[in-house]
Amino acid sequence: MAKRSIETEFVHAGERAPLPQGLPNSTPIFANSTYSYESMEEAERVFTGDLKDYIYTRYGNPTVDSLQEAVRVLENGAVARAYASGMAALHAALLASDLAPGSVVLASRDLYGASFDLLFNVFGPFGVKTQLADFSDLDDLRARVAELKPRVLLGETISNPLLKVLDIAAVAEIAHSVGAKFIVDSTFATPFLARPLDLGADIVVHSATKYLGGSADAIGGIAVARDIADEAALTSAMKLAGGILSVWEAHSISRGLRTLALRLERQCSNAEKLAVELGKRHDIKLVHYPKFATDGVTEKVLREPFGGALVSIVLADDTREAAWRFMNALELIVRATTLGDVFTTVSHSASSSHRELTEKRRNTLGITEGLVRISVGIESVEDLLADIDQALVSVSEPGTVVTGSTIGGDQGAAA
Numbered sequence: 001m002a003k004r005s006i007e008t009e010f011v012h013a014g015e016r017a018p019l020p021q022g023l024p025n026s027t028p029i030f031a032n033s034t035y036s037y038e039s040m041e042e043a044e045r046v047f048t049g050d051l052k053d054y055i056y057t058r059y060g061n062p063t064v065d066s067l068q069e070a071v072r073v074l075e076n077g078a079v080a081r082a083y084a085s086g087m088a089a090l091h092a093a094l095l096a097s098d099l100a101p102g103s104v105v106l107a108s109r110d111l112y113g114a115s116f117d118l119l120f121n122v123f124g125p126f127g128v129k130t131q132l133a134d135f136s137d138l139d140d141l142r143a144r145v146a147e148l149k150p151r152v153l154l155g156e157t158i159s160n161p162l163l164k165v166l167d168i169a170a171v172a173e174i175a176h177s178v179g180a181k182f183i184v185d186s187t188f189a190t191p192f193l194a195r196p197l198d199l200g201a202d203i204v205v206h207s208a209t210k211y212l213g214g215s216a217d218a219i220g221g222i223a224v225a226r227d228i229a230d231e232a233a234l235t236s237a238m239k240l241a242g243g244i245l246s247v248w249e250a251h252s253i254s255r256g257l258r259t260l261a262l263r264l265e266r267q268c269s270n271a272e273k274l275a276v277e278l279g280k281r282h283d284i285k286l287v288h289y290p291k292f293a294t295d296g297v298t299e300k301v302l303r304e305p306f307g308g309a310l311v312s313i314v315l316a317d318d319t320r321e322a323a324w325r326f327m328n329a330l331e332l333i334v335r336a337t338t339l340g341d342v343f344t345t346v347s348h349s350a351s352s353s354h355r356e357l358t359e360k361r362r363n364t365l366g367i368t369e370g371l372v373r374i375s376v377g378i379e380s381v382e383d384l385l386a387d388i389d390q391a392l393v394s395v396s397e398p399g400t401v402v403t404g405s406t407i408g409g410d411q412g413a414a415a
């Protein structure tokens with residue numbers, strides 16, 4: 001070949017060298033958008049599917065595939081597809097559910113706020129009707145399902161912020177009695193604590209932004225289906241709706257996933273100790289923790305002996321003023337409307353995730369102004385208890401100077 005000019009070498013030198021023979025011991029970041037082929041004939045064989053190979057990163061990418069395969073195995077599913085966020089994963093799961101104008105989605109009334117908005121504001125205009133039910137009242141749910149004949153039931157393994165565990169097997173049976181698909185958002189539980197597909201759910205969805213990544217440095221989502229028949233629809237949601245997971249995020253989340261079991265063991269043990277200790281205090285009226293429930297569902301759904309890594313407390317002074325004063329006084333624990341990170345975070349549900357509801361509605365649900373949700377991290381539990389203790393003392397001392405930033409503002413759509 002003729003000698004190339006320097007302009008050309010800038011573009012091509014060193015590119016497309018053969019890959020090394022040795023197998024990398026962790027999956028590399030394949031940041032390429034597309035692939036090149038030896039010949040047009042080879043390209044044709046790839047496009048027709050005769051030769052299994054990658055084509056274009058929106059269709060599939062080895063770094064993203066590695067994460068998909070890991071979560072598929074962990075959830076014991078037939079197929080997993082990753083998306084740009086938890087919301088994109090839920091959107092894909094709904095697209096894979098044969099919804100048509102007039103179809104009914106029956107959703108748990110304590111669903112994540114943005115999930116309601118997705119159903120009402122995005123699917124609603126296409127004629128999908130969303131109805132709400134209390135998924136912990138199985139008799140009522142059975143009656144509603146018989147009456148409404150929904151196409152889809154949508155629930156969460158652990159509810160926010162009251163941390164009620166869903167009886168997935170019982171709800172799955174009710175859903176299947178009318179041929180409905182049962183989608184479970186298991187973000188709060190992770191595949192380490194619960195395996196919804198094994199209990200009868202059809203599709204499990206995760207915001208990988210939370211526990212799967214675990215370090216507050218990546219946004220992503222994943223949907224895993226029990227039935228391989230859902231592969232085409234989940235893949236087309238990726239290819240055609242186009243909300244694919246970036247390879248960089250896939251790499252971060254995959255790295256997080258490797259330590260999930262270790263992190264959660266510590267987080268759950270910290271959470272349980274906090275829940276027990278905080279339950280003894282006179283300045284806390286109520287502690288919500290799945291292991292304290294007496295309905296037997298926690299043991300049916302969550303891996304023993306764990307009770308999850310979230311604890312919600314209601315201050316004795318059940319007011320927004322007291323909750324914010326307590327939160328502002330925290331020195332170690334971070335004020336943030338998220339969960340699942342290695343560090344402990346607190347959020348005030350009434351002014352963040354549930355701010356769109358009226359106060360009356362929140363009170364009916366039990367989400368009062370003095371409720372603070374704690375996502376427990378991997379720190380030393382003694383340090384966490386000491387921070388909470390000093391912050392609670394400041395609540396009981398009126399006139400304490402409030403420092404630090406306040407939460408709220410326009411963060412309503414966050415966790």
Ligand SMILES: *Cc1c(COP(=O)(O)O)cnc(C)c1O
Pocket residue numbers: 085086087088112114156185187188207208209210219220221414415
């Ligand atoms: C955060 C969250 C989502 C949305 O996930 P994103 O990654 O923020 O899109 C959905 N469901 C639950 C339960 C969540 O906590």
